[in-house]
Amino acid sequence: MQSEVAAHGSGAMIVEGAPGTGKSAALDQRFAALVETGTAPSSIAVVSVSRLSAGTHRRAIEQRVSGPYEELVVETWSGLCERLLRRWPVEAGLDPDFAVAGPAERLAMLLVRFEELPLRNHEIRGNPTGLMRRLLAEIDLEKAELGDRGGSAAFAGDPVRRSEFEQLVAFHDRMLSELGCLDSNDLSRLAGELLASSGTVREAAAGDWPHLLVDEAERLTPVMATVLEGLRDGATSLVAAIDPASGDDPARALARLEAALPGADRIRLDRAWRLGSEQIDIARAVVGGRARGGAADTPGAGTAADADSWQPGGEGGCEIRYWRSETAQAEAQGVAREIEHLVAEGTAPDSIAVAVSDPDRDGQLVASAIEDRGVATAVTGGSALFRVPEVRDTIAWLRALSDPADGGAVTRALTRPPIQLRSVDLAQLTVIARRRKLDLVSASEAALESPRISPESRERLDSFLSLYRAAAGALDAHRPDAFVRRLIERIGFRRQGMFAARPETAERLLALSRLAEIATDWCRREPNGSTRDFTAFVSALAETGLEPSSGPRIPTAGKVRVVAWDGVRGGSWRRVYMLGLERAGDTQRPAVAAAVTSAGEAVVLSRVGADDAGAGRSGPQEDAFSAAVAIEEVHQEELFGPAEDLHSTYRMMREEVLEASWRVGRELIEPRLDTPTDLNRAITRYLELLKLAALAQRGGERLDSDAIDAVNGLLGQVATPEQLDELERSTLDPYLLANERERDLRQELIDSRSEPSLAAFLPKRGGDLRLSASDLELYLTCPLKYKFARVFGIPRTPTINQRFGILIHNVLHRFHDPKTTPPGAGLEELMSMLEAGWRRSGFGDSNDELQFRDRAVSAMETYWLNEKQSSQEPLWLERQFEFRIGPHYLRGRVDRVDRREDGSYEVIDYKTGQRVESGRHGGDIQLALYRLGAREAWDVEIESGSYYYVLEGEKVEVESGADDRERVERTALEVGEGILGQDFEPRPSPAVCGWCDFRMVCPASEA
């Protein structure tokens, strides 16, 4: 069948086939066949939807076509349309220098203009990035469908928000047009219009590419279809491949393709040559699950997923395994362990895909686990560039120069190379800043006079200030791109990395070049923009979590690819790991089915959870599992032990042994006097590698000289006297034992918590530590965050959510306080307090602020009604306590204590954020601490406690438990011990780091 595609003559052909039936290979085969019959390679255009698929075609064609050629035209639709428009800009009505803006750049442009956007009726909640990312996806969908989305249009059921969305689309397009930019949909639309309106262009395009090969037509959008129609008429041949079971709406895509290529020959590829029957059954079960749960015309039903149209052709197909891990960490460790072994056995890292729900949020955990084992990874997603420490340093300097009050940015500039201020001096600096109400730059000047700053740190502050002053003086004197380049040179990032010829260094330098390219592209779009404007843009760009389109991409060859679930499609993989599938829903079914059918050797479908398989859940992983005869492999988290050190030494040495064998091999051809010595050395290194392999596999117990001697004894039986000599001279054994001792020392250091340097900056009363409920929460969430906030006290600008919380607390306090409010005050008084507080708190009339105001008004109405119906009265407001637990002071301020009708009391804490699981550290701490505080400090027994979610108008009671006291004491003692021992190990997690105010300065968030 594939040969029929290759041999197809002129005219159009539609090739249908389920995954694995060889559609893409048939297109590549056709390319080679056309070249063999004399067609020039540059006159065949191959077009795909995804960059991944285009890249796979390019590599396959490069292998098949060995002869010389002018160029290979293998493009995405956007790439092909850009080629057309760059060639005929005048005919398309465009400025020849038009720029193309990718999603990341457009999102950043919108974020910078956020205040101007018509978003009064879309909930912002203090963080516009998530909302704008969703809205931009809707804008792209709207434009891809050429505005004809019918009932599925965004916000179709809500006329107010629909109208606002239409205004937003218009704003987006106006903004791009003013900046001389096009997005990918504009490229396709304008290219389609150009082809439709100009016979000359059509003819010329047909002359350039008389043969067209189109892949992934199941993802063909209406706007792409207009280009296809324009190219169709003059083309000698046009072959399009479609998988009618995949894509978001494959039935519509097939109809679209048929309309674009009327009268095309049809061919259906039924035999999935790569796939075995189990793979097909499972993929069918995954896609069919959606058909069962969805509407009658749901994709997957009655299409290529039918039994007769998807026949196994492979011998056995690939292995499909099911994993359940107790935690995401355990899942990442399991993948990393397996990949390390695979790579050691010869599997190419870039033939392995690890797919996660969101590479920016979840990818780093698994990438770090794999890299810890010495295997390089490439995480697709926008934050990869902005996780490179030197890129973050440059942005920190830009932000610090634009706004010296940006505490996080100035802290990063002070603590990273080339300044590297010590922790204790940073702590001293923040004390000076707080006491004198200065920003950190001015505090650095003041600190030069402080006797508490060591001479060495004074020098560091001096160099910081001279760098800062010089750069600040040049900030407005240069174009932003020139300034960024000079800043990179001036700070010396390139010089610092110049001598380390390692791949990571090359990647970091490349990342810095890419940042400079982003600045150049920005200057082209905004020729009158200042460096401060560019700083706002690049900060927003870093926030988007999307991949910027400017500059050279960091090479991914030789690296395990960490991609989104959907990013597996279009690639050619030996192994695919689909992780976190407990979160996958119906919309992810095509991606899971694509993973099952795209791997040549094995697919792992993995979920995180505590319950056994088949425990009543539903989703693509469960459907796959129930269609298979398999067991779930269970993975548990492992603590790192001595074997990990040995593994990493083994990996390092493996490289050395391979290099040495190559060198000595050359000497064997051209012998020298000392060749026998070199040969013995190389063999000795290999014997040592064997020693490491033996020790690493010995089990988890401590490494000691007895264990090493035992292996040495066996090696001694096979080694020659010369090799034994070499072994004796080797420093490997002392190195391993020293490593072990160092690990013991590290452990001792942690155990004794002996580092004294920050002791003076810990929050204390007298000589004892002071802890509040929020301190406990903060430390338990992330000890490093506690250090930044409470020990260093890095200045932060309060977020709108924080300011709003303070306002609501103040208004409710005033309302219940008899000193400020007469008895019998009602809703009117409450509202006027809100009004006055709103003005005093400096809120403005941005969409976000007005939405907060709407929520506050309705929350106060509900609050008032609830209070009216309540039979209890506030007795104390914002009452404080402080008491001892062991060696520490515990303190707090209770928002409100009520006396109930029966004479009992209730502590109440107002919450203005979203509801969170209060017991995530093993039970509620805050209310238990308040009750304990009331007993100890006020001598009042309180049994009840509630969180009052003011915005939701709901009071949630948290029952007291018999173990409250014991739990609070245990937590306070543990946290206190950690703080006094200065154990501030970061505890990064996507959910917490995403909202952390210290991301800019935190080294763990770039791991």
Ligand code: SF4
């Ligand atoms: S960014 Fe993450 S790891 Fe770093 S301090 Fe904040 S919460 Fe901790």
